[in-house]
């Protein structure tokens with residue numbers, strides 16, 4: 001037994017989470033199980049959640065037998081059923097390893113979350129992850145539920161005619177959306193969802209799912225807000241909030257570029273009212289000409305979501321309708337050509353993201369687009385299903401997420417790695 005490494009966790013039939021000191025916590029990279037090294041784990045960040053994984057046996061590493069081992073039954077209750085355990089890490093953290101498990105026959109599809117390896121070490125939970133952004137805008141300790149409820153309820157009462165305020169009130173109070181909660185706390189980044197429709201059909205879309213066995217985790221907005229409704233939310237926030245950012249493109253909507261006319265008019269009106277803060281667009285980047293128009297109206301930054309810079313892998317996940325992967329680079333370049341700030345929202349899955357072919361394609365993409373920032377977001381999907389759909393089930397794993405980040409830093413010293421859309425206005429900080 002290695003006293004220095006975290007221990008395996010499992011869940012018993014009652015759903016209690018227990019440690020098993022004979023096995024070390026293991027991680028998963030692609031299709032391979034991995035032993036953890038110093039620096040691969042951190043204390044489980046506050047605000048993270050633990051998940052039990054149905055139909056999956058926990059896998060750990062036995063230093064005695066020098067091999068990985070599945071835990072087939074409860075060591076405290078012989079014959080008792082066990083389940084693997086994973087962590088859904090709090091925002092601003094990126095996973096280094098997925099949880100290690102062994103599928104039982106007919107293991108159900110996992111819901112749309114990220115499943116990070118978790119273990120027990122020196123009296124506390126640890127996760128195989130790293131903090132990638134020091135910004136505290138979505139840290140658990142900043143959310144006081146009583147104040148948020150009070151502020152949101154008061155504003156919803158004050159502005160009954162603004163459907164966007166009502167929608168965001170529901171997001172803050174019903175779904176606990178951190179961006180909506182920050183709006184009602186009058187600070188940092190606030191959301192501006194606008195589009196009920198989309199021109200992609202992502203496997204892991206959280207606002208629309210056709211599969212019976214997969215549930216969308218957020219309700220998609222059902223209307224296109226008017227310019228007045230959008231500005232009613234955005235302008236007071238831009239004028240007063242510390243670190244003010246307003247962002248089109250949220251988890252509770254489709255693709256905002258499909259509402260480009262409304263967005264352009266809203267941005268013009270925002271900028272007639274105030275020059276303060278940052279106006280940002282989170283997007284699939286499908287329509288470069290529309291992005292160009294938004295920049296002319298006053299858009300400051302864009303964040304384009306990408307799971308892979310290899311076209312077949314991109315298409316297998318996003319399933320684009322009426323646009324091509326090349327359009328993403330066009331949208332990023334459009335923003336850069338107007339002097340704006342360009343990021344990608346890069347979905348990280350250990351063993352896939354850090355594979356050599358993926359690295360080469362990403363490197364080319366960065367060289368071609370000269371993006372400013374990569375936001376390292378965990379891919380929220382069942383990893384087995386993802387790799388199967390992308391045809392990479394037999395992946396040999398990657399170079400490791402930490403070495404991959406080092407490569408990015410070494411090769412592109414001016415490129416920022418982080419998690420959030422930055423406020424670009426020094427006067428608003």
Ligand code: SF4
Pocket residue numbers: 198199200201202204205206207208253254255284318
């Ligand atoms: S681009 Fe966004 S809204 Fe559209 S399908 Fe993908 S995740 Fe869903």
